[in-house]
Amino acid sequence: MGAMRYLLLVISIVCLLKSSSAQPGFISIDCGTSGNYTDPATGITWTGDDGFISTGSSVANLPTAMQLQENKKQMSSLRFFDDSRSKHCYVLPVGASGTYLVRAMFLYANYDKEATNPIFDLAIDATLWRTIDFTLDRDVTNSWFKPTVVEVLVPVENSNISVCLIRTSSAYTPFISSLELRSITGSSYSYVTKSQSILENVGRFNCGPAANSSLVRFPDDSFDRIWVPSDQNSGLQTMSSGGPVAPSDNMPPSVVLQSGWISDGGFSFYWHSLPPASLYYAAFYFADLTGSKDTRIMDISLNGKLWYADVNATAFGNSALSVSTEVVAMGIANFSFAKSSGSSLGPILNAAELYAVLSVMNETTYRPDVDVLNILQARFNLRGWSSDPCSPVPWNWISCSSAAPPRVTGLKLSGVNITGALPDEVLQLTMLADLFMDHNMLISIPEDFTPLVNLERLHLQNNRLTGSVPDSFQKLRQLKELFLDNNYFNGTLPEQLMNTSTFMITAYANPFLCIPYQYVCGGENTDHTKLIIICSAGAAGSVLLVALLIFCCRRRRKLRPLNLTNRLGSGYFGTAYEMYNSDGSTTPVHPVMGTSGGGAPFIPRVDVPKFTYEEIKTATDNFRVQTGEGVIGPIYQGTLANGKHVAVITLSSKSTLTHDEFTTEVAILSKIQHKNLVCLVGYCDEPHRRVLVFEYMAKGTIRDHLYGKLTASEPVNWKQRLEIALNAARGLQFLHTQCAPRIIHGDVKSSNIFLNEDLAAKVAEFGLAKLREDITATSGFMISEFSTGEKLTTKSDVFNFGIVLLECICGRKTAKTEGAIENMNIIQWVKSSLQDGNIHAIIDPALAKNYNVEAMWHVAELALLSTDGRAVSRPTMTQVVRALAEAIEIESGTFVAIQPSTNSSVVTLKDGKDRERDGRSQRKRSSRRHVDRAHRPMKLVNIHLSPHRFAGKLDTATQRISLCD
Structure with missing residues (x-):
């Protein structure tokens, strides 16, 4: 094709x-x-x-x-x-x-x-x-x-x-x-090639033609320049001659030069409302065809200052004369033509041109990078991409540096149906920092990635990759993210990837890949890779499980694979599984809290420092500054001996946890690290004095900035709110998807989303279920799971996060009395306000309309979808992350819509009646363009579950957000 x-x-x-x-x-x-x-x-x-x-x-x-x-x-x-x-x-x-x-x-x-x-x-x-x-x-x-x-x-x-x-x-x-x-x-416009500049036509005029004259162009002008009859100086005497004009390759056509303005004294010719430019180029043409033997010499001034002196229009007989040069003007260029002293006749003007001078962008994309992109286009059938890849704006699927020449720093080819092998030529893009090839059908990748010395993020998840995981990954010193999930890698994940690097790696759902059993990540003071495969705490069974796993990896022919998919029961941080024995029988194994075959509980290692209570008192100046109230106790501001600012939470003395249980919980928290989760940095465990020490977030909570103590002094704009929401969603996504068993926060709210100095958001107070008395006491929002007595699920977190999104949009409290179901009216208020299609009714006035309306609709409908009364109808947190990422692309104008498969399975939501699932998803695109996008019918979002990457499509009849697992 x-x-x-x-x-x-x-x-x-x-x-x-x-x-x-x-x-x-x-x-x-x-x-x-x-x-x-x-x-x-x-x-x-x-x-x-x-x-x-x-x-x-x-x-x-x-x-x-x-x-x-x-x-x-x-x-x-x-x-x-x-x-x-x-x-x-x-x-x-x-x-x-x-x-x-x-x-x-x-x-x-x-x-x-x-x-x-x-x-x-x-x-x-x-x-x-x-x-x-x-x-x-x-x-x-x-x-x-x-x-x-x-x-x-x-x-x-x-x-x-x-x-x-x-x-x-x-x-x-x-x-x-x-x-x-x-x-x-010819020599026409030699200025262009000599200066290597682009001249943008501001005006090209035929001066003094007969009334009602038409444009002059080809075939009269061999270059097909368009000469427009000027309506200036209509009261001047005009010259009209059928006489011949000596041919010249740099002059207007004869039909233009055969007419002109003539004045005994002088006249002006001007351009007003000039386009912005630091430099202009003007050209004037003179041909005195009156047959007079007298001299016609003139002076030309620009905006009152002499520009050209003693221009003799009769010096060359019937040949035309031109004057041209660079011009500096601001907004208006008013040229005056006056009779020079000693001239017998007044000035004449036959034609005029003015151009804005534009500098040519010579720094095109680095040629070897362009060659690689051309190979990728041909190999992957990426059609319709031409011109310079990086300048003046990059193609959608690449990112570029601002260096000279621009270099390709990112390939973003997620979910575009790429098949086969990743070409070796990609390794020639040596400035790559991002390589996103996920959600395709790749079957192989190069073995040696070491040429990509600047690579920071490599996303290969959700492909069909086979073979061993390349050892070369460990040599990528700039690498921060390596996602290998949902492939068919085999062998054992190289141990060096976990011991010698500082990047985050995910490799779950590779059925033939043996992965050493580890906690989710090291403590703050360790420098080994954060392997995001299993989040759990240790117990006596964990030692046995590690040994069995290693044994199974080495003796696959003699033993059946270790099966941890048949759950016997789940706890908040751990799950009991059935493990197959060599004789076909099963044994209950609990990787965290249970035992297998008896024995004393094994207490996992805590990867953060343990402080004495006196050290905590010193750090907090005897608990002098309380900054808030957490779900497990008051929060105090403190400073450690090394100068590090921290947040200190004191636990209730009524806690019934034993020493071993508390230590296990601390160990779990110490191993859960993510850039969008508030990290545990220490703890204290003395009789009746238990303290958790977390990193300090200098900018408070998002609630403080939306309608709290920082609203007036440190407001956040819409783009910042989107970034904050995306950060928080990624933190929750980590807990829901990267931990086995998954972690449910249980108390997501705007006062639990903290901001650092750069306004990067981090979710706090996760994983504290066993340290608090009642999970419903401080949840802030009453959802159906509570009223029906069901267990909390990840969809409970999605519901609460949807409320946070509504707060970001509206800039208001969720209810008059938070936590009381009769006052929890923000969802109903938003739905009611949007029924007439006017989203401005709900938007925080502090945003002052500084937002993209389509992005606002996108988030509003995502929030309503997330707060659906039925948990099954809510999106996953992964889908929420993708939707928010798309909203940011819409806000910044960089959104690339990739259509979902026609075979997608559609979960159709309801807003009073079922929606048809038919060809309306392919409505004409023009319906998306409105003078005021704020006004349109409010329709709940439809979810597509397909193999493609997340893509969205806004539509005036039905807002459709395609979210792919």
Whole structure:
């Protein structure tokens, strides 16, 4: 398919070059059409755009185009780009290096029936050209029905030139009506190649033509420059001559030079509302064809200062004269033409041009990196990506450095149906920090990853990878994350990965991989890898379990595999399993608290320091500053002897836990470490004096910033709230998915989500079930699991986290009396407020509309889904993480939607009646574009469970968030 596409492209370009032989150096593209035709007005051959771009959709037969005086045919069609790619590029072949004119036209004409005012950017190769903004016209509606024309003169040294439309907001869809390329030969505009600058046309005027004159372009102008009749100086005397003008390759066409303004004294010519630029380039053309024998010499001033002196328009007879140079102006360029002393005649002006000077972006992407990306595109059938990969904006599936030249620092190819082997060429991207190849169908990876010396995150989970885990991973000194879950690796996980590195590794759900039994992670003072496979505490059975596991790995033929999937019962931190013996019988084994065959309980090692009570008193200045009240006791601020700030929680003296039980709980907490969980850093265990010491979070809780003591002094904006929510969700996801057995927090609320100096969020007070008296006493939110007497599950945490999301949106308390079910009304209030589709009614006024409305809808519906009364209808915390990550992409305008499989299993939620599961998921994309996205019907989210990575699609009829496990 890729080869056929390439062949069609070559054939199309060959046909184009043949059809445009009458206009050498011309490429004229009628966007949104196919085939060739000749414009009867100009004789220019036009072609469709399907040979130049493979993305986007077309619209034809726009009726309003027929009302135009010029370019009717070209303006009656367009191509629009409503997916979430960062840029869409036309690639135009050029015959030789030199100066080229590039012209693009845009006629909106309300083609999508959405009455929007699109805003998007244009780029030439790696250089940002300009912003197309339909809101700039004072008569916005009128701007829909007249073409916007932009044009540049650009130096070209390569075999092609790319013109890219860049999406700047998810609210606007880029489009284009026509695109033209013209070769400018001879000495015309030599400034372009000499300065290696792009000249953007501000205005090109024909001065003094007859009334009601038309535009002048090809065939009168061999370069197809468009000369617009100027409406300035209508009261001046004009020169009109049919006399010949000596030919010149750097002058306007004769029909332009045969007319001009003449004045006995002087006149002005100006450009106002200049586009922002630090430098401009002006050119004026003079041809005195009056036949006078007298001299016509003039002085030219710019904004009151002499610019050119003694310009003699009669010095060359019937040849034209031009003056051109760089110009510095601010907002307006007013040129005055005055008769010089000693001149017999007053000034004359036949034509004028003004350009904004744009610097060419020469720092294109590092060429070897581009070569690798081209290989990946061909190997993985990644179609539609062209132009410079990094500049001016990167392709969606890569990230780039800001260095010169830009280097590829990230490959983000999660869930795009990649099959086969990961090519060795990836190892040539030596600046890679992120390599995300998860949720594909890869079967193999290179053995030696050592060339990727800058690699920090390697995600390979959810593929079909086989073979042994490469030893080279241990040599990646910058590595922070290594995710290998849900594959078919075999052998034993290299011990060096756990002993010599400092990164986080997940490798669960590899049925043929033997993994040494370890706790979830080392203590704060250890430097070995945090192996996220099993979260548990030790007991006498743990020693036996380790020995049996090692024995099974070495003697697989003689013993049946160790089976820890048949649960006999679960505790808050540990689970009892059946273990198969060699004779086929089973033995109950509890990795944490139970025993197998008797014996005294084994107390696991605690990986944090133990303090005396006197040390705790000294650290807290005798418990002088209380900062809050936790679920197990008051929280005090303290400083350890080494200067480290800490939070100290004192436990109730009424606790019934034995010394061994308390030590076991502390050991468990000491081994659970994640960047989004508040870490235990020490403890105290003396008679009736039990203390837990946690890391100190300097910025308090998210509740403090939303509607607490820090609301006025340290407010958080919407982007910060999204990042905080995502951080907290990741911490909970870790507890739910990376620990076996999973850990249920049981008391998620905004006062348990703490912030550090950088406003990074960490969840606190997890894993404290056995240290507190009543799990329902401080939960803050009454959910159905409590009222029905059911056990808490991970979905209970999801419910409470949904409340936190509503707090982030609304900036208000959940209830007048927290914990009382009759006052817990934020869910009902939000649902009621959203029924009319106006989300502004619930949004925290402190945000002052500084947010992306689609991202706000995304989170609001996720929150309502998470707080569904039925636990089975709530998403998992993994799905919540993905939804929040997508909301951040929507907020920042970088969201890439990957459609879920048509075979996805859909769990349809209800908001009063069942929703149909049919083709409505493929509603026309234009329905997503609204002038005010805040107003639309509120529909609950649908969940797709498919093999693809999480993708989302906002829709005005039904908000659909696709969340994939």
